[in-house]
Amino acid sequence: DLARLSLHGDVVVERRRPSVSSPGGALLPPPGGFLQATAEAERLLATLVLDALPKKPKRVADLFSGCGPFSLALARRCEVHAVEGDAAALAGLDRAVREAAGLRRVTTERRDLFRRPLLSAELDRFDAVVMDPPRAGAEAQARQLALSKVPVVVSVSCDPGTFARDAGMLLAGGYALTRLAPVDQFRHAPHVEVVGVFERPPKARRR
Numbered sequence: 585d586l587a588r589l590s591l592h593g594d595v596v597v598e599r600r601r602p603s604v605s606s607p608g609g610a611l612l613p614p615p616g617g618f619l620q621a622t623a624e625a626e627r628l629l630a631t632l633v634l635d636a637l638p639k640k641p642k643r644v645a646d647l648f649s650g651c652g653p654f655s656l657a658l659a660r661r662c663e664v665h666a667v668e669g670d671a672a673a674l675a676g677l678d679r680a681v682r683e684a685a686g687l688r689r690v691t692t693e694r695r696d697l698f699r700r701p702l703l704s705a706e707l708d709r710f711d712a713v714v715m716d717p718p719r720a721g722a723e724a725q726a727r728q729l730a731l732s733k734v735p736v737v738v739s740v741s742c743d744p745g746t747f748a749r750d751a752g753m754l755l756a757g758g759y760a761l762t763r764l765a766p767v768d769q770f771r772h773a774p775h776v777e778v779v780g781v782f783e784r785p786p787k788a789r790r791r
Contacts, residue, residue, distance in 0.1 A: 590615035593672075606630070608656025609684040614672035617651050620777075625769035629740060629779060630657040632765055633714055636738045636781040637661070641711040647697055647725060648717045652677035654740075658714070659687040665710070669696045697725050704731035712736040721746025723753075730757025737782040747778050754782045 588598040593615045604611045604619060607630040613619060620626040633654055637644065641662040646655045649666035651673045658664045659681070668674050674692050681690045695702075697717070701724040707713060713734050715722050719742055729737055730753045737754060741747035751761060763781035770776070 588615065592616075606653050606656060608653070608658070608660055609687070610680060611651055611653060611656070612676040612680045612683075613651045614670075614676050617673055617676060619651075619653065620769065622769045625767055625777065626653060628767055629777065630654060632767075632779045633657070633738050633740065634661065636736060636763065636779075637712050638736055643710050645702065645707065645710045645713045647702065647713060647715040648722065649673070649677065649692075650716070652680055654714050654716065655690060656680060656684065656687070659684075659690050661688070662711070663689045663691075665691045665693065667693045667695050667697060667702065669694065669698075697722065699724070701725035701728045704728050704733075707732040707734050710734055712738065714738045714740070716740040717746075719743045719746065721750050723750060726750035726753040730754050730759070733784070735784050739778075739780045739782065741778045741780075742775065744776065744778055747780065751780055751782070759784055 587600050587602040589596045595615055607627055634657060643663045644658050646658060646664055646666045649655050649668045652666060655664050655666040655677060666677055671694055674694055678692055681687060707729060759782040761780055762783050765779045767777040
C-alpha cells in the first residue's frame with residue numbers, strides 16, 4: 585500500500601496523498617516531513633502540551649510548527665498562529681486545516697526563527713507559546729521569550745542539552761519551570777523527548 589515515493593524531497597511516485605492520524609486531525613506531511621517516531625508519543629506530547637495551557641486561552645503561537653501536529657490539536661481549543669521556516673510543511677498544515685472540521689482560526693507564517701525570531705512585542709499578544717525546535721534548539725527565540733510577557737511557554741525538545749541552554753535563558757528572564765516530563769519513545773537508545781512548562785508569576789505578567 586505504497587502511498588508516495590520521494591527522493592531528496594522530490595516526489596517520484598504518489599499513488600495517494602499520505603495522511604497520518606493525530607490528536608488534532610489528519611496530518612499531511614510533505615516529502616521528508618518530520619513527525620514523532622511513534623503514534624503513542626505523538627498523542628502523549630500533544631496531551632502534555634494541551635494540559636499546560638492556561639484556562640480558556642484565546643490565542644497561542646506554535647513555533648517551529650512543522651506540518652502541524654501541535655497546531656491542529658491546539659486549534660480544537662483556541663486560535664493558533666503557526667510559524668515555520670519550511671514552505672512545504674506549512675503548505676501541508678494549511679491543507680490539513682482546510683480539510684478538518686471543528687477547528688478555531690489557524691494562521692500561518694513562513695519565517696526562519698533561527699535568524700529572525702518573533703520579537704518580544706510580537707509575542708506579548710499570545711496567551712501561551714509552544715515551541716518544538718530541531719536538535720539545535722531555539723536560542724534566538726528563547727532570548728526574545730525571556731524578554732516577553734507571555735504567561736506560559738511550553739518547550740518540547742529532542743535534545744536535553746539545548747533544552748537546558750534555552751531553559752536557562754527563560755529562567756534568567758523571570759520564568760519558573762513548573763513541570764518537566766521526559767518521553768522515552770526510542771527503545772534501546774539514549775535519546776529522549778523533553779517537555780518543559782515555564783510560567784511567569786502573575787505580577788510579572790502585568791508589568
